[in-house]
Amino acid sequence: MKxxxxxxxxxxxxxxxxxxxxxxxxxxxxSGTGSGTGxxxxxxxxxxxxxxxxxxxxxxxxxxxxxxxxxxxNPNVVIELIPTGIxxxxxxxxxxxxASGNAPTFMNVDPSNVIEYxxxxxxxxxxxxxxxxxxxxxxxxxxxxxxxxxxxxxxxxGYALLYNKRVVDQIFGEGNFxxxxxxxxxxxxxxxxxCEAAGVPATMLxxxxxxxxxxxxxxxxxxxxxxxxxxxxxIDKIKSGEINIEDSPIFQGYMDTFDLxxxxxxxxxxxxxxxxxxxxxxxxxxxxxxxxxxxxxxxxLVTMEDIDTEYGFIPVPWxxxxxxxxxxxxxxxxxxxxxxxxxxxxxxxxxxxxxxxGWMLTDPEGQQFFLDAGFYMPYKNVRxxxxxxxxxxxxxEYAQRGKTINLGVFSYISGDVWTETGNLMLKYLAGxxxxxxxxxxxxxxxxxxxx
Amino acid sequence: MNxxxxxxxxxIGSFVLFMGPSLFAFICVLLIPLVYGIYLTxxxxxxxxxxxxxxxxRNFQAVFTDKEFWQQFGKTLVYVLYSTIFCNILAFLxxxxxxxxxxxxxxxxxxxxxxxxxxxxxxGYIWKFLFSNVVTKLGEIWDYQPLKTSFLxxxxxAITAMIIVTVWQYAGYLMIIYIxxxxxxxxxxxxxxxxxxxxxxxxxxxxxxxxxxxxxxxCFFIIISRGFMTYDLNLALTNGQPYGxxxxxxxxIYQKAFQANEYGIGQAEAIIxxxxxxxxxxxxxxxxxxxxxxx
Numbered sequence: 001m002k003x004x005x006x007x008x009x010x011x012x013x014x015x016x017x018x019x020x021x022x023x024x025x026x027x028x029x030x031s032g033t034g035s036g037t038g039x040x041x042x043x044x045x046x047x048x049x050x051x052x053x054x055x056x057x058x059x060x061x062x063x064x065x066x067x068x069x070x071x072x073x074n075p076n077v078v079i080e081l082i083p084t085g086i087x088x089x090x091x092x093x094x095x096x097x098x099a100s101g102n103a104p105t106f107m108n109v110d111p112s113n114v115i116e117y118x119x120x121x122x123x124x125x126x127x128x129x130x131x132x133x134x135x136x137x138x139x140x141x142x143x144x145x146x147x148x149x150x151x152x153x154x155x156x157x158g159y160a161l162l163y164n165k166r167v168v169d170q171i172f173g174e175g176n177f178x179x180x181x182x183x184x185x186x187x188x189x190x191x192x193x194x195c196e197a198a199g200v201p202a203t204m205l206x207x208x209x210x211x212x213x214x215x216x217x218x219x220x221x222x223x224x225x226x227x228x229x230x231x232x233x234x235i236d237k238i239k240s241g242e243i244n245i246e247d248s249p250i251f252q253g254y255m256d257t258f259d260l261x262x263x264x265x266x267x268x269x270x271x272x273x274x275x276x277x278x279x280x281x282x283x284x285x286x287x288x289x290x291x292x293x294x295x296x297x298x299x300x301l302v303t304m305e306d307i308d309t310e311y312g313f314i315p316v317p318w319x320x321x322x323x324x325x326x327x328x329x330x331x332x333x334x335x336x337x338x339x340x341x342x343x344x345x346x347x348x349x350x351x352x353x354x355x356x357x358g359w360m361l362t363d364p365e366g367q368q369f370f371l372d373a374g375f376y377m378p379y380k381n382v383r384x385x386x387x388x389x390x391x392x393x394x395x396x397e398y399a400q401r402g403k404t405i406n407l408g409v410f411s412y413i414s415g416d417v418w419t420e421t422g423n424l425m426l427k428y429l430a431g432x433x434x435x436x437x438x439x440x441x442x443x444x445x446x447x448x449x450x451x
Numbered sequence: 452m453n454x455x456x457x458x459x460x461x462x463i464g465s466f467v468l469f470m471g472p473s474l475f476a477f478i479c480v481l482l483i484p485l486v487y488g489i490y491l492t493x494x495x496x497x498x499x500x501x502x503x504x505x506x507x508x509r510n511f512q513a514v515f516t517d518k519e520f521w522q523q524f525g526k527t528l529v530y531v532l533y534s535t536i537f538c539n540i541l542a543f544l545x546x547x548x549x550x551x552x553x554x555x556x557x558x559x560x561x562x563x564x565x566x567x568x569x570x571x572x573x574x575g576y577i578w579k580f581l582f583s584n585v586v587t588k589l590g591e592i593w594d595y596q597p598l599k600t601s602f603l604x605x606x607x608x609a610i611t612a613m614i615i616v617t618v619w620q621y622a623g624y625l626m627i628i629y630i631x632x633x634x635x636x637x638x639x640x641x642x643x644x645x646x647x648x649x650x651x652x653x654x655x656x657x658x659x660x661x662x663x664x665x666x667x668x669x670c671f672f673i674i675i676s677r678g679f680m681t682y683d684l685n686l687a688l689t690n691g692q693p694y695g696x697x698x699x700x701x702x703x704i705y706q707k708a709f710q711a712n713e714y715g716i717g718q719a720e721a722i723i724x725x726x727x728x729x730x731x732x733x734x735x736x737x738x739x740x741x742x743x744x745x746x
Contacts, residue, residue, distance in 0.1 A: 092709050099498035116499050116712065207604075209694070272604035272693045273583050343501065416711040423694035430604070430693065 046076050048352040050345070053082045053097065053104035055090045055113075056336060058299055059373050063108075066369045070356055077352050103344035106353040111411035114143065114151040114337050122340040122350055124149040131358035136378035142228065142334050142408045151337025154361055155375040158313065158395035158404070159215055159294030160330035161203065165310035165390075167286040171198040179312055183328040184320040185257055191314075192264045201288040202264035207429060208274040213422020214413060215331075216258065216292065216316075217442075220251045221409045223318065223326035228408030235412065238446045246439035250326075253318035255435055261292065262429055271429050276300065284308055292316070294331075295391035298374065312394040315403075325405075332395060332404035334378070420445050492719040497712060510719040520703055520720055524727075527700040530610060531678035534617040538674050539667070541622040546629030547655075560630070563623035571620075575687020578616045579603065582688075606696035609689050613697065616688060617678065625670045632666030633659070664743045671735050679728045700724050 054063050060083040067079040082097070082104055084090040094113070097103055103120065114121065124132050124143075132140060135153055143151030168177045171194060182188050192202035205212070221231040237243045245251050265271060266288040267279070280300045283291040284307035291297075301307060317327040338361070340353045360366040362379055370377050376392050388396060398404055424441040427433045433441070492510050496503040514520060549560050566574065583601040590598025602612040636659060644658045682701040685691070691698040691706075698706065704724060708717025 089709075095498040095709065119501055120499075209692075270587070270600040270604055273601050274692065275583060414710075414712075416706075419691075419695070419706070419710065423691075426692075426694040432694070 047078060048076060048348055049078045049080065050105035050349050050353050050356070051080045051082055051102075052353075053084075053094060053107035053109070055084055055094075055107075055109050057084050057090070060084075062369055062373045066360060066366065069365070069369075070359060073359075074356075077356060079356060098344070101344055103341045105345045105349045106338065106340045106357060108154070108336050108338055111142075111151065111334065111337060112414035114339055115145055115411060116414070117339070117341075118145055118148070118150055120341050120343040121150045122342045122354070124152060124340075124354075128351075128354050129358065131362040134362050134379050134381050136380060138406070139334060139378040142406075142411070143337050145411070151339050152357060152361060153334045153378050154338055154370065155334070155336060156332060156378050156395070156399070157294055157296055157335045157376075158330050158332045158398070159292075160313045160315050161290045162283070162293050162297065162311050162391065163290045163314055164283065164286050164288075164308055165312055166308045167200055167289050168195075171195055171200065171289070179314045180328065182314045183317055183322040185253075185260065185317050186320050188257070188314075188317055189260055192260070195289040196264065200286075201266040203261050203290040203292070204266040204279060204283060204288045205261055205271065205292055205429065206274060206276065206279050207267060207272040207426060208276070209419050209422025209426055211292065211422075212425035212429065213420070214410075214418035215294070216254070217421055217425055218407065218410055218413055218418075219316065219318070219326065219331070219405070220245070220248065220254050221413075222331070222405050222407045223250050223254075224248075226325060226406055228406060228411075231409030232412055235409070235446060238443055239449070241447065244439065245442050246436070250318060251439070254316075255438075257316060257318055258428075272426055280304070281307070290314070295389075295395055296335075298389045298391050309390060311390045313391070313398065329403045329405045330395065330398045331407050332399055333407040333410055417445075417449075488718055489722060492715060492722055495715050496718075497714050499712065506715065510715040511723075513713075513716045514719045514723060517707075517716070517720070520700075520707075523698050523703045524700050524724075526610065526697070527679060530614060530617075530681070530699060531675060533614045534621070534678050535671060535674045537614065537618045538621050538625060539670055541618060542625035542670065543629050545622060545626040546633055549626070550630055550633040560626070563626055565623065566620045567624040569620075571681075571683030572687045574616065574620060575684045578612070579688050582612055603689055604693050606693055609693060609697045613681075613684065613688060616684060617681070620684070621674055621677070625674065628666050628670055628673075629663070632663040636662050661742070661744045664739060668736055668739045668743075671739060672732055675735055676728060676732050679724075679731070 052063065052067065054060060060081065063081050064083075067081060071078055082093075084093055091113075094104075094107070094109070098117070098120070109117075122128070126133070129149075129152070132149065132152060139153040139156075140149055143149055143153055145151075163179070169175070171177075182191055195202040221234055224230040224234040234243075234248070238245055262268070262271070266282065267273065277300065279291070280297055281304060282288060283293075283297075284301050284304060286308055301309075313330045315326070315328050315330055318324070319327060321327065338357055340350055340357065342350055345353075360369075361377075362381060364381075364383070367377060367379065367382055371383065371386050374389060374392065376388060376396055387393075421442050424433070424438050424445070427441075428435065428438045493505055493507060494503045495506050495510075545563055549556055549563075553559070569577075582603050586598055587601055590596070590600075602608045640658060640662070641654070644654050649657060680701055681699055682705070685697065685699050685702050689697040691702060700720075701724070704717050704720045707720060708714050711717075
């Protein structure tokens with residue numbers, strides 16, 4: 001009898017802990033992300049509670065501070081940040097928020113997300129978003145899909161061949177190197193040869209599919225023409241079978257340049273290691289002269305010690321015609337957009353989100369948060385006296401001269417596209433397939449997608 | 452009448468008391484999602500679209516034309532086969548050695564078991580560092596060409612790397628089960644065998660191994676089912692690289708659903724995968740059970 005009693009007590013204890021464990025979990029969940037839409041309706045009418053989903057994981061803190069300040073200025077609006085981590089499955093998190101009916105009121109997402117979620121998004125018009133008229137020329141167009149402005153731009157990034165100024169100055173002598181002189185493939189090769197002659201490995205490719213598929217191969221689509229449609233119609237033609245990618249001289253040109261980069265690659269011995277911090281460190285310590293990468297590299301470099309700080313961009317020329325589009329330009333891209341959700345939020349919430357967005361992007365106080373974090377904002381009223389880091393400054397300099405490649409086509413390159421075609425590029429880099437097989441693979445990939 | 456009714460109520464009461472909580476959890480987190488998941492394979496569901504409709508068996512058709520999936524499925528089979536073999540051999544040997552009178556026995560046992568306490572993600576990152584930095588450095592020091600480039604940049608060697616890490620991770624865990632098996636063999640049978648003249652290898656083959664079949668069943672089951680479902684290690688160690696050649700089935704399904712946004716197809720693949728794993732695991736248990744003997 002005693003034994004039975006003991007076991008009963010044990011069972012009860014186990015059950016109690018189980019139940020409290022479950023209870024604790026749900027309570028925690030409730031106070032977390034889920035409450036955003038639920039409480040807004042029942043709370044007193046004056047306070048509007050809205051949620052913000054952020055995929056720029058490196059600046060979660062910046063948004064947190066920004067929203068705190070906004071709440072001080074507008075006590076009746078509470079913005080709750082839904083942060084994400086780097087490599088934490090951001091897309092999946094967003095999908096689950098939508099699937100569970102807890103879509104964030106507004107969010108900072110990739111361009112491809114804007115296309116995917118377009119049925120859910122508020123169209124920006126002059127009435128609901130007058131502040132958007134302050135956006136730099138051409139940037140609103142990139143946030144326009146199906147004739148509707150769905151994404152508000154907020155930061156500009158660029159990529160091409162980064163060069164380490166200290167290393168290049170050592171090779172060419174102080175001030176003797178003119179980055180604009182690299183506007184043909186031959187000029188690039190000449191430059192590489194000089195680097196090698198001076199005993200410095202000339203360049204570096206980061207052997208990851210996002211870099212080679214998402215960035216390098218995308219150049220082939222973007223350089224088809226200065227307008228986004230030039231690139232998308234090129235892709236459409238590949239999809240329909242009207243043309244093959246290998247028929248494009250631009251593809252052949254970029255692959256010739258790619259062969260050149262691969263030949264002088266610092267990582268040539270084992271090109272697919274793709275250790276980002278190792279590559280970044282090697283470049284920043286001047287172990288190689290150039291690196292195919294973008295200005296986001298800066299956020300990685302600031303965490304390192306004993307490194308160079310002066311960098312600049314040179315274009316990735318695809319032919320020997322100095323006047324061809326793409327040969328003297330660097331890529332400028334709007335990597336993220338701000339969107340407002342309409343499908344799962346009340347009109348009051350949408351209105352509050354639109355107002356908050358206007359403050360964040362165009363009010364001097366809101367902009368300061370972005371500028372302090374080192375972002376280059378495509379808005380006309382941004383302070384002119386900002387000192388950017390050398391990489392961003394180089395991109396800005398190209399932008400001022402109008403020497404940028406429009407990467408609007410990037411919006412149509414979703415995660416699956418760059419992983420699959422990027423894997424093909426890696427195979428090519430490793431020498432596992434020929435250029436014909438690479439082209440065939442890319443054609444096949446596009447034809448297998450019916451989106 | 453009244454008595455039997457009371458007894459019935461009593462039975463139901465104790466059933467609810469003992470089975471209720473786990474049954475409730477089982478239904479909520481396993482049964483309902485499974486059934487709902489099967490239902491979703493017949494639709495073109497996506498959390499992004501506002502509505503979805505029935506598409507019949509089209510998702511399953513797509514699975515059978517998805518060459519990539521079957522390729523990765525084949526690779527998963529190879530991976531499971533090799534990790535099952537090497538894991539069990541190593542675990543058995545370790546258990547055999549560590550049930551003898553060895554100095555520092557308990558310390559060694561604990562040491563071999565430790566990898567199992569580290570999560571797959573952490574383990575993956577540790578070994579990624581070892582394979583791409585430490586092993587390549589050793590290759591340079593010894594001037595041995597095959598070690599100079601990372602294991603993780605060649606399709607075959609990357610799979611080998613995954614098998615090595617899996618064996619390292621699970622051998623200690625299986626070793627504990629084998630040790631339990633060794634210890635539970637009755638002393639009198641062993642003595643009887645020795646009196647009959649069976650020593651060393653003969654004793655191992657005819658007495659020890661047959662009596663340890665239950666341990667083998669458990670160990671094979673654990674490693675087969677875990678091997679099929681490997682995802683964390685795959686993600687942290689290779690993330691499908693080089694060029695997508697080491698995406699095991701689970702990772703392929705995940706990417707199909709969440710990156711290519713083909714939820715229906717991904718879910719259909721998951722169901723097919725589930726059935727295969729279930730069949731493999733059940734067959735293994737039934738097959739090995741036939742070797743079980745009574746002491």
